[in-house]
Amino acid sequence: xxxxxxxxxxxxxxxxxxxxxxxxxxxxxxxxxxxxxxxxxxxxxxxxxxxxxxxxxxxxxxxxxxxxxxxxxxxxxxxxxxxxxxxxxxxxxxxxxxxxxxxxxxxxxxxxxxxxxxxxxxx
Numbered sequence: 001x002x003x004x005x006x007x008x009x010x011x012x013x014x015x016x017x018x019x020x021x022x023x024x025x026x027x028x029x030x031x032x033x034x035x036x037x038x039x040x041x042x043x044x045x046x047x048x049x050x051x052x053x054x055x056x057x058x059x060x061x062x063x064x065x066x067x068x069x070x071x072x073x074x075x076x077x078x079x080x081x082x083x084x085x086x087x088x089x090x091x092x093x094x095x096x097x098x099x100x101x102x103x104x105x106x107x108x109x110x111x112x113x114x115x116x117x118x119x120x121x122x123x
Contacts, residue, residue, distance in 0.1 A: 002075060003034070003071065003075070004029070004034060004071050004075050004076070004078055005074070005075040005076055006030060006031045006034070008076050010028040010029065010030055010046055010048070011028065011029050011030075011076055011077060011078055012026055012027075012028060012076075012077050012078070013026070013027050013028060013029045013043075013045060013077075013078040013079070013080055014026050014077070014078070014079045014080070015027070015043060015056075015064055015080050015082050015084075015089060016079055016080065016081050016082065017081075017082065017083075017084060018067040018068060018081040018082055018083055019083075022095075022096060023096065023098055024064075024082070024084060024089035024090075024095070024096045024097065024098075025089045025090065025096065025097040025098075026097070027043075027045035027046075027047075027054070027056075028045060028046050028048060029044075029045055029046055029078055030046045032046070032053060033045050033046045033053055033054075034078075036053060036055070037066060037069075037080070041065060041066045042055065042056065042057075042063055042064060042065060042066065043055075043056040043063070043064035043066055043080055043082055044056065056089075057085065057086065059120070059121055059122075060086065060088070060091070060115070060120050060121070061085075061086050062084065062085060062086030062087065062088050062089065063085045063086065064080065064082035064083070064084055064085070064089070065082060065083040065085060066080050066081070066082055067081045067082060067083055068080075068081040069081070086114075087114040087115075088113075088114035088115055091117060091121070092113075092117055093113040093114055093115045093116055093117050093120075094111050094112075094113055094114065095111060095114055096111065099111040
């Protein structure tokens, strides 16, 4: 059986909490990040902004241990079921990157920060 079809370019990869099903983040993978993820069982993505491999948690310590991997029927979307180590998947300091909810015409923050990004990331 064939794995993801990287001939289509970068593929979206959804990181989902393996216990709760909560969607933590969306990132992108290429063949190299896919192979690194398989080899280490830690989520590794391709960062489009920096154009390099991004080993989740390499700066923050908030790594994702991969528990299970799924691909869709077209082999162009990946779901990583992960154990989020460190409590936060979002570089803004929230558990999930999806911490804002549309409330009428406004966006409401739905969660509390786990960490302050200014304390974690050195620019």
